[in-house]
Amino acid sequence: MKVLALNSGARADGESYTTLMLNHLTEGMKDAGADVEIINLRTRKIRNCIGCFTCWTKTPGRCVHKDDMTEELFPKFLASDLVIYASPLYFHTLNAAMAAFMERTLPAALPFFEEDEDGNTYHPMRFKTPASVLLSVCGFPEMSEFDAMREFFERTRDKNSQPVAVICRAGASLLSAPQLAAKSRDVLEATRQAGRELVKNMKIAPETMERITRSLGSAKTFRKMGNIYWKTCITEGVTPGEYDRRKMVPRPQSMEDFMFMFPFGINAKAARDKKVLLQFNFTGAINESCLFRIEKGRAQAQTGGDENPDIAIDTDFDLWMDIITRKADGQKMFLEQKYKVRGDLEMMMKIFGGR
Numbered sequence: 001m002k003v004l005a006l007n008s009g010a011r012a013d014g015e016s017y018t019t020l021m022l023n024h025l026t027e028g029m030k031d032a033g034a035d036v037e038i039i040n041l042r043t044r045k046i047r048n049c050i051g052c053f054t055c056w057t058k059t060p061g062r063c064v065h066k067d068d069m070t071e072e073l074f075p076k077f078l079a080s081d082l083v084i085y086a087s088p089l090y091f092h093t094l095n096a097a098m099a100a101f102m103e104r105t106l107p108a109a110l111p112f113f114e115e116d117e118d119g120n121t122y123h124p125m126r127f128k129t130p131a132s133v134l135l136s137v138c139g140f141p142e143m144s145e146f147d148a149m150r151e152f153f154e155r156t157r158d159k160n161s162q163p164v165a166v167i168c169r170a171g172a173s174l175l176s177a178p179q180l181a182a183k184s185r186d187v188l189e190a191t192r193q194a195g196r197e198l199v200k201n202m203k204i205a206p207e208t209m210e211r212i213t214r215s216l217g218s219a220k221t222f223r224k225m226g227n228i229y230w231k232t233c234i235t236e237g238v239t240p241g242e243y244d245r246r247k248m249v250p251r252p253q254s255m256e257d258f259m260f261m262f263p264f265g266i267n268a269k270a271a272r273d274k275k276v277l278l279q280f281n282f283t284g285a286i287n288e289s290c291l292f293r294i295e296k297g298r299a300q301a302q303t304g305g306d307e308n309p310d311i312a313i314d315t316d317f318d319l320w321m322d323i324i325t326r327k328a329d330g331q332k333m334f335l336e337q338k339y340k341v342r343g344d345l346e347m348m349m350k351i352f353g354g355r
């Protein structure tokens with residue numbers, strides 16, 4: 001099977017979740033023996049259709065533009081058995097690079113009007129077009145984000161090229177969250193499996209699709225985390241790409257944000273069967289205490305303190321935020337007595353030891 005994989009992701013490899021998903025899908029296709037060519041549309045010149053209909057009149061089947069679409073992509077499109085349209089979701093639909101490609105497949109249609117079995121008008125095709133797969137990722141956590149794009153994609157494919165699969169991954173940025181590594185691995189393994197199934201059966205099994213689209217967490221948690229992440233990008237003056245390259249972590253700016261984020265960054269399981277009360281007594285920008293009850297592998301937060309915590313950390317709020325975001329060295333600050341720890345220091349080291 002000859003597969004043409006069109007990737008309209010705008011971001012570089014390593015940053016783009018469209019590319020991450022497409023790489024796994026096409027690896028699976030290659031496993032099953034397909035001949036796959038991936039083309040990053042951002043590396044090609046595709047002019048917009050100018051609506052002159054030269055391709056329907058003077059030069060039937062050939063576009064008036066002389067660019068990469070006419071010379072390279074359109075012939076490859078017609079020669080393939082299956083085309084993967086891999087596009088990030090932009091404003092509820094395919095992005096502009098993919099839209100430009102689609103417009104420019106107009107020479108494949110004939111200008112004439114025919115009536116389908118439902119009484120609707122359509123253009124018959126001049127050339128036999130390949131079957132299609134839509135692959136997309138989006139930022140929001142809800143699968144309903146893709147509804148308009150699915151509808152658009154199905155409506156714009158002619159009878160031959162109706163989608164054999166629509167693969168959508170919502171909340172795509174969660175695929176790189178360290179706490180979700182096991183779940184993300186399964187999404188990517190299932191995507192590879194989907195590639196194998198497509199080559200063998202021209203369809204994806206419902207169980208495989210369920211694994212690809214499975215929720216990676218609650219929308220409420222996603223929104224809270226996402227807001228702390230974006231606030232960090234804004235205050236630190238970094239783009240998401242720079243944030244990733246510098247291996248930054250979200251920086252809470254309020255007590256509420258800190259209490260929400262802290263349990264994600266510790267290893268609560270390190271307390272084993274012990275119940276540990278860990279208290280922060282903050283000073284400086286925020287002058288309040290909060291308490292974490294660490295038990296059975298979970299940490300529950302509450303405002304205020306306990307008279308008898310197992311571990312108490314007295315620290316300036318901003319200094320602690322500098323430590324957790326790796327702007328300051330926690331050990332060095334401890335030795336310089338910039339903050340104080342009372343109680344079970346050994347347990348604290350275990351809990352802060354990461355996952």
Ligand SMILES: Cc1cc2nc3c(=O)[nH]c(=O)nc-3n(C[C@H](O)[C@H](O)[C@H](O)COP(=O)(O)O)c2cc1C
Pocket residue numbers: 009010011015016017018019088089090091092093137138139140141145172173
């Ligand atoms: C211009 C623009 C429009 C977007 N529109 C949506 C949208 O409508 N819904 C959504 O959930 N995410 C939206 N996003 C987020 C992207 O879908 C998300 O960042 C995705 O991971 C981008 O693909 P990439 O990782 O391959 O670059 C938009 C992003 C941009 C830059």
